[in-house]
Structures are given as C-alpha cells and as structure tokens.
Amino acid sequence: MKGVKTCANVHNMHQPTISIIAAISEKTRALGYKNTLLWHLPEDLKRFKKITTGNPIIMGRKTFDSIGKALPNRLNIVVTKNTEWKEKDVVKAPSLKEALDLGRAYIRDRAQTPENQKNEIFIIGGGEIYAQALPYADKLYLTLVRSDLKGDVFFPEWNQILSKEIFREAHTDPKTGVEYTWIELVRSNTTSK
Numbered sequence: 442m443k444g445v446k447t448c449a450n451v452h453n454m455h456q457p458t459i460s461i462i463a464a465i466s467e468k469t470r471a472l473g474y475k476n477t478l479l480w481h482l483p484e485d486l487k488r489f490k491k492i493t494t495g496n497p498i499i500m501g502r503k504t505f506d507s508i509g510k511a512l513p514n515r516l517n518i519v520v521t522k523n524t525e526w527k528e529k530d531v532v533k534a535p536s537l538k539e540a541l542d543l544g545r546a547y548i549r550d551r552a553q554t555p556e557n558q559k560n561e562i563f564i565i566g567g568g569e570i571y572a573q574a575l576p577y578a579d580k581l582y583l584t585l586v587r588s589d590l591k592g593d594v595f596f597p598e599w600n601q602i603l604s605k606e607i608f609r610e611a612h613t614d615p616k617t618g619v620e621y622t623w624i625e626l627v628r629s630n631t632t633s634k
C-alpha cells in the first residue's frame with residue numbers, strides 16, 4: 442500500500458538494539474578463569490548460537506583468543522588496541538565505540554528483506570568489554586549458573602541500569618546436574634539510554 446509504513450519499515454528506522462549476552466555465576470558474577478569459560482553447558486551454547494546468529498557480535502581480543510576462531514554466520518568484531526592484530530573472518534575495531542559503529546553500519550547496509558529483519562548488536566564478552574558496554578546496553582541475556590567455581594574475571598553489576606525482567610526459565614544440565622536460569626532484562630525506562 443502506497444504511503445503506508447509497515448511495522449517492519451518502522452522497526453528498521455530505529456537504531457539497533459544493543460544487547461549483552463553472558464553466562465555468569467549467580468552468586469559471584471564470575472564468568473571466566475585463565476581465559477577459559479567456567480562451565481560447559483551444551484543447551485546454553487545452543488541458545489547463544491540461536492540468539493546471535495545473523496547479527497554482529499562484538500568481543501574483546503582475549504575472548505577471541507579463548508574461542509580461537511571467528512564464529513560462523515555472524516559479523517565478528519574484535520576490539521583491540523593492537524594495530525598489527527589480524528585474524529581470518531574478523532573485523533578489528535580500536536575502541537568499543539568504533540565496534541558499535543561497525544555493527545550499526547553492517548545492519549544499515551545489509552539488504553533488509555522480510556525474512557531478514559535483524560536489528561540487534563551483541564556484546565559477547567569478556568569482562569573488560571562487558572564493563573565498558575553496560576552503559577550502552579538496551580538488553581541483557583544472562584545465564585545465571587548455580588555454581589561458585591573460582592573465577593578471575595567478573596561480570597559488572599547491572600541492576601542500576603537494566604532492572605526490568607522480561608523472561609525467566611530454569612534448567613538443569615542433564616549430564617552434570619548443574620542448575621542454571623536464563624533471564625532477559627531491559628531498562629525500566631526503555632525509551633532512554
């Protein structure tokens with residue numbers, strides 16, 4: 442219909458949602474130790490893949506090193522101060538702000554078909570990048586793991602910034618018995634950043 446904006450068109454006129462996704466200890470907020478993850482939760486990894494696929498993902502250089510390669514079907518943006526740093530299938534950014542700009546440009550420049558309406562940039566870690574990204578975040582996807590394994594990197598306190606819970610689902614890993622909960626949080630005033 443001429444002159445009538447569809448919901449999809451209106452959606453795309455907005456800035457992308459900036460989302461943080463992390464798996465953390467419910468008690469201590471630990472998220473890693475010696476540049477590795479603390480848990481292996483296959484269903485959580487599946488959820489991570491499902492949520493982030495097709496979107497830009499932003500990570501710190503140490504998190505990239507711990508993964509060891511670009512994650513497929515996502516624009517991988519790695520933040521590093523090292524101008525020499527180079528890896529296959531990765532876009533480098535010298536700051537978080539520039540990483541976010543690259544993510545926005547990717548979404549803006551991509552052909553937006555009815556099947557492809559992605560409008561979310563994901564911050565996937567680690568501790569340094571989460572702390573810097575929290576003030577920009579519109580949404581938080583957290584896996585709260587009931588475990589107090591020792592960590593050396595921690596997720597920042599988020600309650601002051603993102604406090605409105607919109608989703609919660611409890612799970613138990615069938616192999617290890619580890620319990621965890623998926624939660625999603627947005628800003629209580631979702632119109633302001």
Ligand SMILES: NC(=O)c1ccc[n+]([C@@H]2O[C@H](COP(=O)([O-])OP(=O)(O)OC[C@H]3O[C@@H](n4cnc5c(N)ncnc54)[C@H](OP(=O)(O)O)[C@@H]3O)[C@@H](O)[C@H]2O)c1
Nearest residue numbers: 463464473476477478501502503504522566567568569570
């Ligand atoms: N549980 C989870 O969900 C989760 C998710 C991701 C990661 N992790 C864990 O988190 C740990 C890694 O986190 P981390 O805090 O040590 O490191 P990180 O945040 O992954 O990366 C830090 C690096 O990012 C670059 N960087 C950070 N701020 C920058 C800035 N403003 N400008 C330019 N470059 C910047 C620097 O790279 P250069 O030194 O190259 O300049 C810095 O050394 C690992 O244990 C990993 O397994 C856990």
